Structure formats: structure tokens, C-alpha cells
Amino acid sequence: MLVLLDQTRLPAEEVELVCTDAPALVEAIRSLAVRGAPLLGIAGAYGVALAATRGFDVAEAAVALKGARPTAVNLSVGVRRAEAAHQAALAKTGDPAAAAAAALAAARSLHREDAEASARMAAHGLAFLDELLPGGGHRILTHCNSGSLVSGGEGTAFAVALAAHREGRLRRLWVDETRPLLQGARLTAYEAARSGMAYTLLTDNAAGSLFAAGEVDAVLIGADRIAADGSVANKVGSYPLAVLARYHHVPFIVVAPVTTVDPGTPDGASIEVEQRPGSEVTELSVPQVPVTGPGGGLPVAPLGTQAYNPAFDVTPPELVTAIVTEEGAVSPVTAETLAELCARSCP
Ligand code: MRU
Numbered sequence: 602m603l604v605l606l607d608q609t610r611l612p613a614e615e616v617e618l619v620c621t622d623a624p625a626l627v628e629a630i631r632s633l634a635v636r637g638a639p640l641l642g643i644a645g646a647y648g649v650a651l652a653a654t655r656g657f658d659v660a661e662a663a664v665a666l667k668g669a670r671p672t673a674v675n676l677s678v679g680v681r682r683a684e685a686a687h688q689a690a691l692a693k694t695g696d697p698a699a700a701a702a703a704a705l706a707a708a709r710s711l712h713r714e715d716a717e718a719s720a721r722m723a724a725h726g727l728a729f730l731d732e733l734l735p736g737g738g739h740r741i742l743t744h745c746n747s748g749s750l751v752s753g754g755e756g757t758a759f760a761v762a763l764a765a766h767r768e769g770r771l772r773r774l775w776v777d778e779t780r781p782l783l784q785g786a787r788l789t790a791y792e793a794a795r796s797g798m799a800y801t802l803l804t805d806n807a808a809g810s811l812f813a814a815g816e817v818d819a820v821l822i823g824a825d826r827i828a829a830d831g832s833v834a835n836k837v838g839s840y841p842l843a844v845l846a847r848y849h850h851v852p853f854i855v856v857a858p859v860t861t862v863d864p865g866t867p868d869g870a871s872i873e874v875e876q877r878p879g880s881e882v883t884e885l886s887v888p889q890v891p892v893t894g895p896g897g898g899l900p901v902a903p904l905g906t907q908a909y910n911p912a913f914d915v916t917p918p919e920l921v922t923a924i925v926t927e928e929g930a931v932s933p934v935t936a937e938t939l940a941e942l943c944a945r946s947c948p
Pocket of ligand 1: 636639747748751758784822824825837
């Protein structure tokens with residue numbers, strides 16, 4: 602079985618979610634009980650191992666897992682990696698138990714590698730920030746959640762802020778609440794509070810006035826998929842921050858492992874952006890709120906209101922100051938500089 606921390610219940614409760622088969626994991630991914638690009642890859646790999654160990658059809662499970670959410674490329678990278686290990690071991694030994702063990706070993710090594718990548722991204726990201734903004738005392742704005750909840754280690758963008766905090770160089774982490782599902786308020790603020798850093802929560806639409814007041818030194822976000830031209834898909838609301846950052850001459854830095862770079866997706870327009878149910882916008886559905894609406898939450902709009910609810914948006918490369926990976930910082934972000942990175946290290 603696969604035991605997950607159910608992120609839909611945070612910060613109110615730390616509750617485990619037990620998945621005993623791949624369909625249960627697909628549902629956990631769809632409901633965002635488990636979420637965030639690197640963690641989706643790790644969970645997908647464990648899902649393949651789970652299917653193999655339980656004697657289910659591995660190819661069928663892999664298709665279902667890869668299709669659970671379309672934007673984060675790490676999910677299909679993780680699933681493919683465990684599936685390939687399973688296939689290779691089965692071809693070699695003809696023994697389903699050995700093949701299941703190989704899938705599990707692949708999932709475990711992806712998990713471990715993600716933790717290592719996380720530590721290296723944090724070091725590269727902080728070095729890049731320090732160089733860009735000498736004098737320390739960084740005031741960093743982040744969006745969505747990119748900490749240990751999404752990673753085998755301490756995460757991506759959040760890990761950089763955490764490294765700055767540990768070195769005494771974080772003045773403040775500004776946390777966008779991240780409507781509609783409040784990953785910033787529920788998850789990033791939870792992680793920031795646990796780490797003892799100075800942080801302040803703001804509504805997404807307060808970011809403009811924060812920039813105007815000169816309170817933001819850098820924006821740091823994660824990514825769900827980076828196209829070959831350097832376009833970055835991340836939680837919806839990232840692109841407006843990039844536009845604001847450019848207007849206010851503030852660096853906009855994306856922190857992501859190389860597994861998030863997808864050379865097979867040529868440009869931003871080719872990235873499939875997941876559309877989520879409108880009820881996530883027309884109703885509040887957090888565990889503390891009583892259930893009354895047809896979508897299972899508290900209605901905040903008239904019944905029948907249509908909602909536009911893309912889960913992600915795409916920031917064009919010209920608005921991205923740098924992409925920091927475990928292999929170092931890529932800046933400027935162009936098809937050429939990314940191709941160089943990929944030639945060295947893309948999966
Ligand atoms: O819909 P979510 O919560 O899975 O979205 C997550 C994000 O957008 C993160 O910023 C992204 O996966 C990068 S996490 C390192």
C-alpha cells in the first residue's frame with residue numbers, strides 16, 4: 602500500500618491517506634490530496650510499483666496514472682521510469698515478483714534523487730539570488746506551494762527561501778494565498794510557520810500594491826512543465842506575477858528540477874493546461890467549511906454561475922530572469938540555453 606499525507610486536510614489536520622491500488626492513487630492525484638510536480642512524479646512511480654506488487658495490469662495502471670493530471674510532466678516521467686524498470690526486469694527474469702521489486706527500486710531511487718536535487722537547487726538558487734541582490738535581506742514573493750510537501754526533499758522555490766532563512770538572509774517570505782484552492786495559505790504558510798521563517802500571507806490581488814510599495818526583491822516560483830523554448834507552466838496566477846515583476850524591475854526566478862523540462866513540448870502554446878471544475882471557484886471547499894453546495898462546498902456565487910478555472914498559466918521565457926535547476930542557473934532563458942542544459946542532463 603501507499604501512504605500519503607492528505608494535503609486537502611492541511612493545515613487543520615495531518616491525516617494519512619492509504620491507497621491500496623492505482624485507481625485510489627489516481628483519485629488522490631485528481632483531488633489534490635497528493636500534488637505538486639516533483640511529488641506527482643514520485644507518487645506516479647510508486648503507483649506503478651503498487652500495481653505490480655498487487656498483481657494488477659501494470660500497463661493499464663501506468664496509462665491511468667499518467668492521465669490523472671495533464672500539465673505536470675514529472676507525473677509521466679515518474680510513471681514511465683518505474684514502468685520501464687518493471688518491463689526490463691520482466692523481460693530479463695520472467696518473474697513478476699522481481700519485476701515488481703525493480704519498479705519499487707526505481708520509485709525509491711527517484712524519491713532519493715529528488716531529495717538530492719532539492720538540496721542542490723536550494724544552494725544554486727541562493728547563490729544566484731545573492732549574486733543578483735548583494736547585501737542579503739531578501740524579501741521573496743512566492744505563489745502556490747513548492748516546499749517539502751511537493752518533494753522528496755525540501756522542495757524547489759520554497760527550498761531556496763528556506764536556505765536563505767537558515768543563512769539569516771531572508772527578510773520576509775510573501776506568500777500568495779493562491780486561489781481557488783489556497784495552496785499558498787493552507788500549505789506554504791503551514792510550511793513557513795513550521796520552519797520559523799518571517800512570512801506574511803496576502804491575497805493574490807494584493808501583489809500589485811506590494812510591488813508598487815517596493816516590498817518585493819525577487820519572485821521565486823516552481824514549475825509544472827517547462828517547454829523547450831523556456832515557457833513555464835505553473836499554478837495559475839504565476840504569469841500575472843511575471844508581468845508585475847517585469848514592470849517593477851524585479852527578478853522572476855523559476856526553480857525546478859531538470860525532470861520538469863520537457864524537450865518534447867516545443868513551446869508554451871503546446872502545453873496542455875488542466876481545466877478544473879468551476880465549483881472550485883463558485884464554492885469554498887476547505888475541510889473547516891460546512892458542505893452545502895452541489896460541488897460539496899459553501900457557495901460564494903449564485904447557483905449555476907459558470908467559472909473559468911484553469912489550474913495553471915504559462916509565462917513566456919522573455920519574462921523569466923532565470924530557471925534554477927539542480928545543475929545550476931540557466932539565464933537568459935532561451936531555446937538555446939535550455940537545449941544546452943538538456944543536452945547535459947534532461948531525462
Ligand atoms: O495544482 P497543484 O497544487 O499541483 O499545483 C502545483 C504548482 O503549481 C507548483 O507550483 C508546481 O507543481 C511546482 S512545485 C515544485
